[in-house]
Amino acid sequence: MAASLSWTLMRRHGCWLLPGPLTSVSCREAGRLASGTLTEDKHRTLQDLPKVHFLEFLYRVTCQGFYNRTHELQIHEKQRLGPIYRDGMNQVCVSSPELLEEVLRKEEKFPCRTDMAIWKEFRDMKGFGYGPFTEDGEKWYNLRVMLNKRMLHPKDSVQYGSVINNVVTDFIKKIHNRDQSSTAEYLVPDIANEFYLFSLEGIAAILFETRLGCLEEEIPAGTQEFINSIARMFSYSMAAHITPKWARRFLPHWERYIAGWDGIFSFAKELIDKKIELIQQHVDTDQDMEGEYLTYLLSNVQMSTKDVYGSITELLLAGVDTTSNTLTWALYQLSINPRIQDRLYEEVSTTVPSDRIPTAADVTHMPYLRAVIKETLRMYPVVPVNARVMTEKSVTIGGYEIPKNTTFVLCHYAISQDTKNFSDSSTFNPDRWLRDGRERPHPFSSIPFGFGVRGCVGRRIAELEMYLLLSRVSRRIKVCIKVVSSLFLCKILVIVSLGFFFFYHKVV
Numbered sequence: 437m438a439a440s441l442s443w444t445l446m447r448r449h450g451c452w453l454l455p456g457p458l459t460s461v462s463c464r465e466a467g468r469l470a471s472g473t474l475t476e477d478k479h480r481t482l483q484d485l486p487k488v489h490f491l492e493f494l495y496r497v498t499c500q501g502f503y504n505r506t507h508e509l510q511i512h513e514k515q516r517l518g519p520i521y522r523d524g525m526n527q528v529c530v531s532s533p534e535l536l537e538e539v540l541r542k543e544e545k546f547p548c549r550t551d552m553a554i555w556k557e558f559r560d561m562k563g564f565g566y567g568p569f570t571e572d573g574e575k576w577y578n579l580r581v582m583l584n585k586r587m588l589h590p591k592d593s594v595q596y597g598s599v600i601n602n603v604v605t606d607f608i609k610k611i612h613n614r615d616q617s618s619t620a621e622y623l624v625p626d627i628a629n630e631f632y633l634f635s636l637e638g639i640a641a642i643l644f645e646t647r648l649g650c651l652e653e654e655i656p657a658g659t660q661e662f663i664n665s666i667a668r669m670f671s672y673s674m675a676a677h678i679t680p681k682w683a684r685r686f687l688p689h690w691e692r693y694i695a696g697w698d699g700i701f702s703f704a705k706e707l708i709d710k711k712i713e714l715i716q717q718h719v720d721t722d723q724d725m726e727g728e729y730l731t732y733l734l735s736n737v738q739m740s741t742k743d744v745y746g747s748i749t750e751l752l753l754a755g756v757d758t759t760s761n762t763l764t765w766a767l768y769q770l771s772i773n774p775r776i777q778d779r780l781y782e783e784v785s786t787t788v789p790s791d792r793i794p795t796a797a798d799v800t801h802m803p804y805l806r807a808v809i810k811e812t813l814r815m816y817p818v819v820p821v822n823a824r825v826m827t828e829k830s831v832t833i834g835g836y837e838i839p840k841n842t843t844f845v846l847c848h849y850a851i852s853q854d855t856k857n858f859s860d861s862s863t864f865n866p867d868r869w870l871r872d873g874r875e876r877p878h879p880f881s882s883i884p885f886g887f888g889v890r891g892c893v894g895r896r897i898a899e900l901e902m903y904l905l906l907s908r909v910s911r912r913i914k915v916c917i918k919v920v921s922s923l924f925l926c927k928i929l930v931i932v933s934l935g936f937f938f939f940y941h942k943v944v
Protein backbone atom coordinates (compact mmCIF):
# COMPACT_ATOMS: atom_id res chain seq x y z
CA MET A 437 0.00 0.00 0.00
CA ALA A 438 2.88 2.31 0.65
CA ALA A 439 3.76 1.93 -2.99
CA SER A 440 0.14 2.52 -3.83
CA LEU A 441 0.05 5.57 -1.64
CA SER A 442 3.22 6.97 -3.11
CA TRP A 443 1.84 6.17 -6.55
CA THR A 444 -1.38 7.95 -5.58
CA LEU A 445 0.56 11.04 -4.85
CA MET A 446 2.84 10.63 -7.82
CA ARG A 447 -0.09 10.57 -10.20
CA ARG A 448 -1.47 13.95 -9.26
CA HIS A 449 -0.80 15.03 -12.84
CA GLY A 450 -2.33 12.04 -14.58
CA CYS A 451 -5.30 12.10 -16.90
CA TRP A 452 -8.56 10.34 -17.45
CA LEU A 453 -8.79 8.02 -20.43
CA LEU A 454 -11.97 6.71 -21.90
CA PRO A 455 -13.03 3.35 -20.46
CA GLY A 456 -12.43 0.29 -22.62
CA PRO A 457 -15.10 -2.34 -23.09
CA LEU A 458 -15.61 -4.63 -20.11
CA THR A 459 -16.09 -8.26 -20.99
CA SER A 460 -18.31 -10.38 -18.77
CA VAL A 461 -16.57 -13.74 -19.09
CA SER A 462 -16.06 -15.24 -15.65
CA CYS A 463 -13.93 -18.06 -14.42
CA ARG A 464 -16.60 -20.11 -12.76
CA GLU A 465 -14.36 -22.63 -11.09
CA ALA A 466 -12.22 -20.06 -9.29
CA GLY A 467 -15.32 -18.18 -8.25
CA ARG A 468 -17.12 -21.23 -6.94
CA LEU A 469 -14.12 -22.60 -5.11
CA ALA A 470 -13.31 -19.26 -3.57
CA SER A 471 -16.86 -18.79 -2.39
CA GLY A 472 -16.86 -22.31 -0.96
CA THR A 473 -19.42 -23.95 -3.28
CA LEU A 474 -17.04 -26.33 -5.03
CA THR A 475 -15.88 -29.38 -3.11
CA GLU A 476 -12.25 -28.98 -2.25
CA ASP A 477 -11.43 -32.49 -3.49
CA LYS A 478 -7.91 -31.70 -4.64
CA HIS A 479 -4.98 -29.90 -3.08
CA ARG A 480 -4.87 -26.62 -4.99
CA THR A 481 -1.91 -24.34 -5.26
CA LEU A 482 -0.87 -21.03 -6.77
CA GLN A 483 -0.43 -22.74 -10.14
CA ASP A 484 -4.13 -23.69 -10.22
CA LEU A 485 -5.29 -20.09 -10.01
CA PRO A 486 -6.52 -18.43 -13.21
CA LYS A 487 -3.78 -16.16 -14.52
CA VAL A 488 -3.42 -12.88 -16.34
CA HIS A 489 -0.32 -13.19 -18.51
CA PHE A 490 2.20 -10.39 -18.44
CA LEU A 491 1.71 -9.61 -22.14
CA GLU A 492 -2.04 -9.53 -21.61
CA PHE A 493 -1.50 -7.05 -18.78
CA LEU A 494 0.75 -4.92 -21.00
CA TYR A 495 -1.89 -4.97 -23.72
CA ARG A 496 -4.61 -3.79 -21.33
CA VAL A 497 -2.44 -1.05 -19.91
CA THR A 498 -1.02 0.24 -23.18
CA CYS A 499 -3.64 -0.53 -25.85
CA GLN A 500 -6.88 -0.72 -23.88
CA GLY A 501 -6.25 2.50 -21.99
CA PHE A 502 -6.08 1.09 -18.47
CA TYR A 503 -2.76 2.80 -17.76
CA ASN A 504 -4.37 5.66 -15.91
CA ARG A 505 -7.20 3.67 -14.38
CA THR A 506 -5.84 0.44 -13.03
CA HIS A 507 -8.56 0.66 -10.37
CA GLU A 508 -10.99 -0.18 -13.17
CA LEU A 509 -8.77 -2.97 -14.37
CA GLN A 510 -9.52 -4.65 -11.01
CA ILE A 511 -13.21 -4.81 -11.98
CA HIS A 512 -12.41 -5.97 -15.48
CA GLU A 513 -10.20 -8.86 -14.31
CA LYS A 514 -12.62 -9.86 -11.58
CA GLN A 515 -15.37 -10.18 -14.19
CA ARG A 516 -13.14 -12.34 -16.37
CA LEU A 517 -11.39 -14.48 -13.80
CA GLY A 518 -13.38 -14.46 -10.57
CA PRO A 519 -12.54 -13.11 -7.11
CA ILE A 520 -9.07 -14.71 -6.86
CA TYR A 521 -6.47 -14.90 -9.63
CA ARG A 522 -2.78 -14.35 -10.40
CA ASP A 523 -1.80 -11.14 -12.12
CA GLY A 524 0.93 -10.52 -14.70
CA MET A 525 3.54 -10.26 -11.93
CA ASN A 526 2.46 -13.56 -10.28
CA GLN A 527 0.82 -11.73 -7.40
CA VAL A 528 -2.45 -13.08 -5.98
CA CYS A 529 -5.32 -10.63 -6.40
CA VAL A 530 -8.33 -10.95 -4.11
CA SER A 531 -11.51 -9.03 -4.79
CA SER A 532 -14.33 -10.25 -2.56
CA PRO A 533 -14.94 -9.17 1.03
CA GLU A 534 -14.81 -12.80 2.21
CA LEU A 535 -11.39 -13.45 0.67
CA LEU A 536 -10.09 -10.09 1.83
CA GLU A 537 -11.17 -10.93 5.36
CA GLU A 538 -9.45 -14.33 5.10
CA VAL A 539 -6.14 -12.74 4.04
CA LEU A 540 -6.24 -9.99 6.65
CA ARG A 541 -7.29 -12.24 9.51
CA LYS A 542 -4.35 -14.51 8.70
CA GLU A 543 -1.81 -11.69 8.60
CA GLU A 544 1.34 -12.05 10.66
CA LYS A 545 2.47 -10.30 13.81
CA PHE A 546 4.49 -7.78 11.78
CA PRO A 547 2.41 -7.36 8.63
CA CYS A 548 4.37 -6.47 5.56
CA ARG A 549 3.15 -4.50 2.56
CA THR A 550 5.69 -3.90 -0.18
CA ASP A 551 9.30 -2.91 -0.16
CA MET A 552 9.83 0.84 -0.35
CA ALA A 553 13.37 0.42 -1.73
CA ILE A 554 13.83 3.84 -3.30
CA TRP A 555 12.39 5.64 -0.28
CA LYS A 556 14.80 3.68 1.89
CA GLU A 557 17.71 4.48 -0.39
CA PHE A 558 17.43 8.21 0.24
CA ARG A 559 17.26 7.71 4.01
CA ASP A 560 20.30 5.43 3.91
CA MET A 561 22.26 7.89 1.76
CA LYS A 562 21.56 10.82 4.09
CA GLY A 563 21.53 9.04 7.44
CA PHE A 564 17.86 9.61 8.29
CA GLY A 565 15.84 6.96 10.12
CA TYR A 566 13.00 4.96 8.58
CA GLY A 567 9.41 5.91 9.30
CA PRO A 568 6.24 3.78 9.51
CA PHE A 569 6.08 3.25 5.73
CA THR A 570 9.70 2.28 5.18
CA GLU A 571 10.33 0.28 8.35
CA ASP A 572 9.41 -3.41 8.61
CA GLY A 573 9.47 -6.31 11.08
CA GLU A 574 9.98 -5.86 14.79
CA LYS A 575 11.54 -2.40 14.37
CA TRP A 576 8.38 -1.25 12.58
CA TYR A 577 6.27 -2.71 15.36
CA ASN A 578 8.19 -0.85 18.08
CA LEU A 579 7.95 2.36 16.06
CA ARG A 580 4.20 1.99 15.68
CA VAL A 581 3.75 1.41 19.42
CA MET A 582 5.27 4.86 19.96
CA LEU A 583 3.55 6.60 17.03
CA ASN A 584 0.11 5.21 17.90
CA LYS A 585 0.09 6.93 21.27
CA ARG A 586 -1.58 10.33 21.13
CA MET A 587 -2.84 9.63 17.63
CA LEU A 588 -4.79 6.48 17.06
CA HIS A 589 -7.37 6.37 19.80
CA PRO A 590 -10.49 8.53 19.22
CA LYS A 591 -9.92 10.23 22.56
CA ASP A 592 -6.36 11.13 21.46
CA SER A 593 -7.57 12.90 18.35
CA VAL A 594 -10.11 14.94 20.35
CA GLN A 595 -7.25 16.91 21.89
CA TYR A 596 -6.38 18.24 18.42
CA GLY A 597 -9.93 19.55 17.89
CA SER A 598 -9.12 23.18 18.63
CA VAL A 599 -5.90 23.13 16.56
CA ILE A 600 -7.89 21.79 13.60
CA ASN A 601 -10.73 24.25 14.17
CA ASN A 602 -8.29 27.17 13.99
CA VAL A 603 -7.11 25.89 10.63
CA VAL A 604 -10.74 25.46 9.48
CA THR A 605 -11.45 29.06 10.51
CA ASP A 606 -8.55 30.26 8.36
CA PHE A 607 -9.69 28.10 5.45
CA ILE A 608 -13.20 29.56 5.55
CA LYS A 609 -11.83 33.10 5.85
CA LYS A 610 -9.62 32.52 2.83
CA ILE A 611 -12.48 31.17 0.74
CA HIS A 612 -14.73 34.09 1.77
CA ASN A 613 -12.11 36.71 1.05
CA ARG A 614 -11.51 35.32 -2.39
CA ASP A 615 -14.17 37.40 -4.03
CA GLN A 616 -14.80 40.60 -2.07
CA SER A 617 -17.05 42.03 -4.77
CA SER A 618 -19.98 39.82 -3.85
CA THR A 619 -21.22 38.77 -0.43
CA ALA A 620 -23.69 36.30 -1.79
CA GLU A 621 -21.90 34.07 -4.22
CA TYR A 622 -18.47 33.41 -5.53
CA LEU A 623 -16.37 30.96 -7.48
CA VAL A 624 -13.49 28.93 -6.17
CA PRO A 625 -11.42 28.08 -9.22
CA ASP A 626 -9.48 25.12 -7.85
CA ILE A 627 -11.05 23.63 -4.77
CA ALA A 628 -8.78 20.54 -4.89
CA ASN A 629 -5.76 22.81 -4.41
CA GLU A 630 -7.48 24.74 -1.60
CA PHE A 631 -8.11 21.45 0.20
CA TYR A 632 -4.51 20.40 -0.40
CA LEU A 633 -3.33 23.58 1.34
CA PHE A 634 -5.87 23.07 4.14
CA SER A 635 -4.73 19.48 4.72
CA LEU A 636 -1.06 20.39 4.70
CA GLU A 637 -1.65 23.24 7.14
CA GLY A 638 -3.80 21.01 9.37
CA ILE A 639 -1.46 18.04 9.59
CA ALA A 640 1.59 20.32 10.02
CA ALA A 641 -0.15 22.18 12.84
CA ILE A 642 -0.60 18.85 14.63
CA LEU A 643 2.77 17.30 13.85
CA PHE A 644 5.06 20.32 14.14
CA GLU A 645 2.92 22.28 16.62
CA THR A 646 3.40 25.27 14.38
CA ARG A 647 1.65 26.97 11.47
CA LEU A 648 3.14 26.92 7.97
CA GLY A 649 1.11 29.76 6.46
CA CYS A 650 -0.44 27.70 3.64
CA LEU A 651 -3.74 29.56 4.06
CA GLU A 652 -2.28 33.04 4.05
CA GLU A 653 -2.82 35.34 1.07
CA GLU A 654 0.81 34.81 0.17
CA ILE A 655 2.34 31.50 1.10
CA PRO A 656 5.75 32.03 2.82
CA ALA A 657 8.66 31.25 0.49
CA GLY A 658 10.01 28.38 2.64
CA THR A 659 6.60 26.69 2.78
CA GLN A 660 6.14 27.10 -0.98
CA GLU A 661 9.55 25.54 -1.56
CA PHE A 662 8.52 22.64 0.69
CA ILE A 663 5.29 22.16 -1.32
CA ASN A 664 7.33 22.22 -4.55
CA SER A 665 9.75 19.66 -3.11
CA ILE A 666 6.89 17.26 -2.30
CA ALA A 667 5.60 17.61 -5.86
CA ARG A 668 9.11 17.12 -7.28
CA MET A 669 9.79 14.01 -5.22
CA PHE A 670 6.50 12.38 -6.23
CA SER A 671 6.65 13.34 -9.87
CA TYR A 672 10.13 11.83 -10.31
CA SER A 673 9.51 8.77 -8.11
CA MET A 674 8.31 6.48 -10.86
CA ALA A 675 11.13 7.46 -13.25
CA ALA A 676 13.66 7.05 -10.42
CA HIS A 677 12.19 3.64 -9.62
CA ILE A 678 12.51 2.27 -13.14
CA THR A 679 15.84 3.87 -14.05
CA PRO A 680 18.64 1.28 -13.67
CA LYS A 681 21.28 2.30 -11.13
CA TRP A 682 24.03 2.56 -13.78
CA ALA A 683 21.91 5.02 -15.82
CA ARG A 684 21.20 7.40 -12.98
CA ARG A 685 24.26 9.50 -13.73
CA PHE A 686 23.16 10.11 -17.31
CA LEU A 687 19.48 10.96 -16.75
CA PRO A 688 18.12 13.93 -14.79
CA HIS A 689 15.35 11.97 -12.93
CA TRP A 690 17.38 10.58 -10.10
CA GLU A 691 18.95 13.91 -9.18
CA ARG A 692 15.58 15.65 -9.26
CA TYR A 693 14.03 12.90 -7.16
CA ILE A 694 16.80 13.27 -4.56
CA ALA A 695 16.48 17.07 -4.68
CA GLY A 696 12.79 16.65 -3.85
CA TRP A 697 13.56 14.54 -0.80
CA ASP A 698 16.33 16.96 0.22
CA GLY A 699 13.84 19.83 0.20
CA ILE A 700 11.27 17.82 2.20
CA PHE A 701 13.70 16.63 4.84
CA SER A 702 15.53 19.92 5.26
CA PHE A 703 12.23 21.75 5.86
CA ALA A 704 11.00 19.12 8.35
CA LYS A 705 14.41 18.95 10.04
CA GLU A 706 14.52 22.72 10.53
CA LEU A 707 11.15 22.71 12.29
CA ILE A 708 12.04 19.70 14.42
CA ASP A 709 15.41 21.22 15.35
CA LYS A 710 13.69 24.44 16.44
CA LYS A 711 11.45 22.41 18.74
CA ILE A 712 14.45 20.54 20.16
CA GLU A 713 16.07 23.89 20.92
CA LEU A 714 12.93 25.08 22.68
CA ILE A 715 12.70 21.91 24.76
CA GLN A 716 16.37 22.30 25.68
CA GLN A 717 15.80 25.90 26.80
CA HIS A 718 12.98 24.73 29.05
CA VAL A 719 15.11 21.92 30.46
CA ASP A 720 18.00 24.35 31.09
CA THR A 721 15.75 26.74 32.97
CA ASP A 722 13.89 24.00 34.84
CA GLN A 723 10.58 24.93 33.25
CA ASP A 724 7.82 22.47 32.42
CA MET A 725 7.30 21.98 28.70
CA GLU A 726 3.76 21.60 27.49
CA GLY A 727 3.33 20.30 24.01
CA GLU A 728 1.60 17.93 21.69
CA TYR A 729 2.75 15.27 19.27
CA LEU A 730 6.27 16.40 18.34
CA THR A 731 7.11 17.28 21.94
CA TYR A 732 5.87 13.85 22.97
CA LEU A 733 8.02 12.06 20.35
CA LEU A 734 11.10 14.13 21.12
CA SER A 735 10.71 13.51 24.84
CA ASN A 736 10.47 9.76 24.26
CA VAL A 737 13.86 8.32 25.17
CA GLN A 738 13.26 5.25 23.01
CA MET A 739 13.18 7.38 19.88
CA SER A 740 16.35 8.86 18.46
CA THR A 741 16.20 12.27 16.75
CA LYS A 742 17.06 10.49 13.50
CA ASP A 743 13.92 8.34 13.92
CA VAL A 744 11.81 11.41 14.65
CA TYR A 745 12.99 13.03 11.38
CA GLY A 746 12.02 9.88 9.46
CA SER A 747 8.65 9.33 11.13
CA ILE A 748 7.38 12.91 11.17
CA THR A 749 8.25 13.30 7.49
CA GLU A 750 6.38 10.14 6.50
CA LEU A 751 3.35 11.05 8.62
CA LEU A 752 3.29 14.43 6.95
CA LEU A 753 3.47 12.98 3.44
CA ALA A 754 0.69 10.49 4.17
CA GLY A 755 -1.58 13.08 5.69
CA VAL A 756 -2.07 15.56 2.86
CA ASP A 757 -3.40 14.18 -0.45
CA THR A 758 -5.39 11.48 1.35
CA THR A 759 -7.54 13.92 3.29
CA SER A 760 -7.70 16.60 0.61
CA ASN A 761 -8.83 14.20 -2.13
CA THR A 762 -11.56 12.78 0.08
CA LEU A 763 -12.80 16.26 0.93
CA THR A 764 -12.85 17.25 -2.72
CA TRP A 765 -14.87 14.19 -3.69
CA ALA A 766 -17.26 14.74 -0.78
CA LEU A 767 -17.87 18.31 -1.87
CA TYR A 768 -18.32 17.20 -5.45
CA GLN A 769 -20.98 14.68 -4.43
CA LEU A 770 -22.74 17.23 -2.21
CA SER A 771 -22.77 19.71 -5.05
CA ILE A 772 -24.50 17.29 -7.41
CA ASN A 773 -26.86 15.93 -4.71
CA PRO A 774 -28.62 18.99 -3.24
CA ARG A 775 -30.99 16.84 -1.14
CA ILE A 776 -28.07 15.16 0.59
CA GLN A 777 -26.49 18.57 1.11
CA ASP A 778 -29.71 19.90 2.68
CA ARG A 779 -29.94 16.91 4.97
CA LEU A 780 -26.38 17.44 6.13
CA TYR A 781 -27.13 21.12 6.72
CA GLU A 782 -30.18 20.16 8.82
CA GLU A 783 -28.17 17.75 10.94
CA VAL A 784 -25.34 20.19 11.61
CA SER A 785 -27.59 23.17 12.30
CA THR A 786 -29.87 21.26 14.67
CA THR A 787 -26.95 19.71 16.56
CA VAL A 788 -24.91 22.88 17.08
CA PRO A 789 -26.34 26.39 17.61
CA SER A 790 -25.24 28.83 14.91
CA ASP A 791 -23.14 30.93 17.31
CA ARG A 792 -20.97 27.97 18.27
CA ILE A 793 -18.24 26.18 16.34
CA PRO A 794 -18.78 22.39 16.12
CA THR A 795 -16.32 20.46 18.27
CA ALA A 796 -14.97 16.92 18.21
CA ALA A 797 -17.62 15.99 20.81
CA ASP A 798 -20.44 17.44 18.64
CA VAL A 799 -19.37 15.31 15.71
CA THR A 800 -20.23 12.14 17.63
CA HIS A 801 -23.88 13.29 17.44
CA MET A 802 -23.78 13.70 13.66
CA PRO A 803 -24.24 10.24 12.13
CA TYR A 804 -25.17 11.64 8.72
CA LEU A 805 -21.97 13.67 8.48
CA ARG A 806 -19.94 10.56 9.29
CA ALA A 807 -21.96 8.57 6.74
CA VAL A 808 -21.20 11.17 4.05
CA ILE A 809 -17.46 10.68 4.59
CA LYS A 810 -17.80 6.90 4.77
CA GLU A 811 -19.73 6.83 1.52
CA THR A 812 -17.19 9.15 -0.14
CA LEU A 813 -14.40 6.78 0.87
CA ARG A 814 -16.37 3.81 -0.45
CA MET A 815 -16.82 5.40 -3.86
CA TYR A 816 -13.41 7.05 -4.03
CA PRO A 817 -11.02 5.09 -1.80
CA VAL A 818 -7.73 6.98 -1.69
CA VAL A 819 -5.97 3.65 -1.42
CA PRO A 820 -7.89 1.59 -3.99
CA VAL A 821 -5.34 -1.18 -3.93
CA ASN A 822 -3.24 -2.38 -1.03
CA ALA A 823 -0.92 -5.33 -0.44
CA ARG A 824 0.21 -7.89 2.09
CA VAL A 825 3.11 -10.31 1.91
CA MET A 826 3.14 -13.32 4.26
CA THR A 827 6.84 -13.79 4.96
CA GLU A 828 6.82 -16.59 7.55
CA LYS A 829 4.89 -19.48 6.03
CA SER A 830 2.52 -20.46 3.27
CA VAL A 831 -1.14 -19.68 3.76
CA THR A 832 -4.40 -21.14 2.42
CA ILE A 833 -6.76 -18.58 0.93
CA GLY A 834 -10.01 -19.47 -0.84
CA GLY A 835 -8.93 -23.12 -0.86
CA TYR A 836 -5.57 -22.43 -2.56
CA GLU A 837 -2.28 -22.93 -0.78
CA ILE A 838 -0.15 -19.87 -1.49
CA PRO A 839 3.61 -20.08 -0.79
CA LYS A 840 5.27 -17.61 1.55
CA ASN A 841 6.62 -14.36 0.12
CA THR A 842 3.81 -14.16 -2.44
CA THR A 843 2.27 -10.69 -2.64
CA PHE A 844 -1.48 -10.50 -2.08
CA VAL A 845 -3.03 -7.61 -3.95
CA LEU A 846 -6.10 -6.38 -2.07
CA CYS A 847 -8.52 -5.01 -4.66
CA HIS A 848 -10.50 -2.60 -2.49
CA TYR A 849 -11.90 -0.64 -5.41
CA ALA A 850 -13.43 -3.69 -7.12
CA ILE A 851 -14.95 -4.79 -3.81
CA SER A 852 -16.53 -1.47 -2.94
CA GLN A 853 -17.96 -1.06 -6.45
CA ASP A 854 -19.47 -4.53 -6.63
CA THR A 855 -23.27 -4.49 -6.63
CA LYS A 856 -23.21 -7.77 -4.66
CA ASN A 857 -21.76 -5.81 -1.77
CA PHE A 858 -23.52 -2.49 -2.35
CA SER A 859 -26.79 -2.31 -4.22
CA ASP A 860 -26.79 0.48 -6.78
CA SER A 861 -23.08 0.89 -6.09
CA SER A 862 -22.54 3.81 -8.47
CA THR A 863 -25.03 5.95 -6.52
CA PHE A 864 -23.79 8.16 -3.71
CA ASN A 865 -25.99 7.06 -0.83
CA PRO A 866 -24.78 7.87 2.70
CA ASP A 867 -27.92 6.21 4.11
CA ARG A 868 -26.37 2.78 3.61
CA TRP A 869 -24.04 3.52 6.55
CA LEU A 870 -26.70 4.61 9.06
CA ARG A 871 -27.30 2.35 12.01
CA ASP A 872 -31.06 2.50 11.82
CA GLY A 873 -31.87 -1.19 11.71
CA ARG A 874 -31.09 -1.72 8.03
CA GLU A 875 -28.83 -4.58 6.98
CA ARG A 876 -25.18 -3.56 7.32
CA PRO A 877 -22.67 -4.11 4.51
CA HIS A 878 -20.06 -6.87 4.99
CA PRO A 879 -17.43 -5.43 7.39
CA PHE A 880 -14.65 -5.94 4.82
CA SER A 881 -16.58 -4.50 1.88
CA SER A 882 -15.17 -1.02 2.49
CA ILE A 883 -12.13 -0.59 4.74
CA PRO A 884 -10.67 2.71 3.53
CA PHE A 885 -8.16 2.98 6.37
CA GLY A 886 -6.90 -0.59 6.06
CA PHE A 887 -6.99 -3.17 8.76
CA GLY A 888 -5.22 -4.42 11.87
CA VAL A 889 -1.97 -3.32 13.44
CA ARG A 890 -0.63 -2.01 10.11
CA GLY A 891 -3.81 0.02 9.50
CA CYS A 892 -3.67 3.80 9.04
CA VAL A 893 -2.09 5.53 12.02
CA GLY A 894 -3.61 8.88 11.05
CA ARG A 895 -7.18 7.63 10.76
CA ARG A 896 -8.65 9.49 13.73
CA ILE A 897 -6.89 12.73 12.85
CA ALA A 898 -7.99 12.48 9.22
CA GLU A 899 -11.59 11.80 10.20
CA LEU A 900 -11.66 14.68 12.65
CA GLU A 901 -10.18 17.08 10.09
CA MET A 902 -12.78 16.07 7.52
CA TYR A 903 -15.73 16.17 9.96
CA LEU A 904 -14.81 19.57 11.38
CA LEU A 905 -14.24 21.10 7.98
CA LEU A 906 -17.31 19.65 6.32
CA SER A 907 -19.63 20.51 9.22
CA ARG A 908 -18.53 24.16 9.14
CA VAL A 909 -18.59 24.43 5.36
CA SER A 910 -22.02 22.82 5.06
CA ARG A 911 -23.49 25.11 7.71
CA ARG A 912 -22.24 28.28 6.11
CA ILE A 913 -22.05 27.59 2.44
CA LYS A 914 -24.26 26.10 -0.21
CA VAL A 915 -22.07 24.46 -2.75
CA CYS A 916 -22.99 23.95 -6.38
CA ILE A 917 -20.89 22.85 -9.25
CA LYS A 918 -20.78 25.50 -11.90
CA VAL A 919 -18.39 24.32 -14.55
CA VAL A 920 -16.59 21.04 -14.58
CA SER A 921 -13.86 22.27 -16.86
CA SER A 922 -11.72 19.22 -16.63
CA LEU A 923 -12.53 16.36 -14.36
CA PHE A 924 -9.38 14.34 -14.51
CA LEU A 925 -9.22 11.09 -12.67
CA CYS A 926 -6.09 9.11 -12.88
CA LYS A 927 -4.85 5.68 -12.05
CA ILE A 928 -5.79 5.85 -8.43
CA LEU A 929 -8.68 8.27 -8.44
CA VAL A 930 -6.72 11.39 -7.73
CA ILE A 931 -8.37 14.57 -8.76
CA VAL A 932 -6.16 16.86 -10.70
CA SER A 933 -8.71 19.52 -11.24
CA LEU A 934 -12.34 19.60 -10.33
CA GLY A 935 -13.47 22.51 -12.40
CA PHE A 936 -15.12 25.39 -10.64
CA PHE A 937 -17.33 25.39 -7.63
CA PHE A 938 -20.01 27.98 -7.26
CA PHE A 939 -20.38 28.86 -3.62
CA TYR A 940 -23.35 30.60 -2.10
CA HIS A 941 -23.54 31.76 1.51
CA LYS A 942 -26.24 30.18 3.59
CA VAL A 943 -25.52 32.05 6.77
CA VAL A 944 -23.14 34.99 6.77
Ligand code: HEM
Nearest residue numbers: 568754755758759819884885886887890891892893894898
Ligand atom coordinates in the same frame (compact mmCIF):
# COMPACT_ATOMS: atom_id res chain seq x y z
C1 HEM B 1 -8.73 10.16 4.24
C2 HEM B 1 -7.60 10.05 4.87
C3 HEM B 1 -6.74 8.79 4.91
C4 HEM B 1 -6.97 7.56 4.38
C5 HEM B 1 -8.18 7.07 3.58
C6 HEM B 1 -5.84 6.72 4.72
C7 HEM B 1 -5.71 5.38 4.36
C8 HEM B 1 -4.63 4.60 4.71
C9 HEM B 1 -4.50 3.21 4.37
C10 HEM B 1 -5.51 2.38 3.59
C11 HEM B 1 -3.32 2.78 4.87
C12 HEM B 1 -2.75 1.36 4.76
C13 HEM B 1 -3.29 0.52 5.88
C14 HEM B 1 -3.03 -0.96 5.75
O1 HEM B 1 -2.09 -1.35 5.05
O2 HEM B 1 -3.79 -1.75 6.32
C15 HEM B 1 -2.68 3.90 5.53
C16 HEM B 1 -1.46 3.85 6.13
C17 HEM B 1 -0.87 4.93 6.74
N1 HEM B 1 -1.42 6.17 6.93
FE1 HEM B 1 -3.22 6.79 6.28
N2 HEM B 1 -4.95 7.48 5.44
C18 HEM B 1 -5.47 8.74 5.59
C19 HEM B 1 -4.90 9.79 6.28
C20 HEM B 1 -3.72 9.74 6.98
C21 HEM B 1 -3.18 10.81 7.77
C22 HEM B 1 -3.85 12.16 8.05
C23 HEM B 1 -1.97 10.37 8.24
C24 HEM B 1 -0.98 11.10 9.13
C25 HEM B 1 -1.26 11.59 10.28
C26 HEM B 1 -1.77 9.02 7.75
C27 HEM B 1 -0.68 8.26 8.02
C28 HEM B 1 -0.51 6.95 7.58
C29 HEM B 1 0.70 6.18 7.84
C30 HEM B 1 1.96 6.68 8.52
C31 HEM B 1 0.47 4.91 7.30
C32 HEM B 1 1.44 3.74 7.31
C33 HEM B 1 1.19 2.91 8.54
C34 HEM B 1 2.11 1.73 8.68
O3 HEM B 1 2.56 1.18 7.69
O4 HEM B 1 2.38 1.36 9.82
N3 HEM B 1 -2.87 8.67 6.99
N4 HEM B 1 -3.50 5.01 5.41
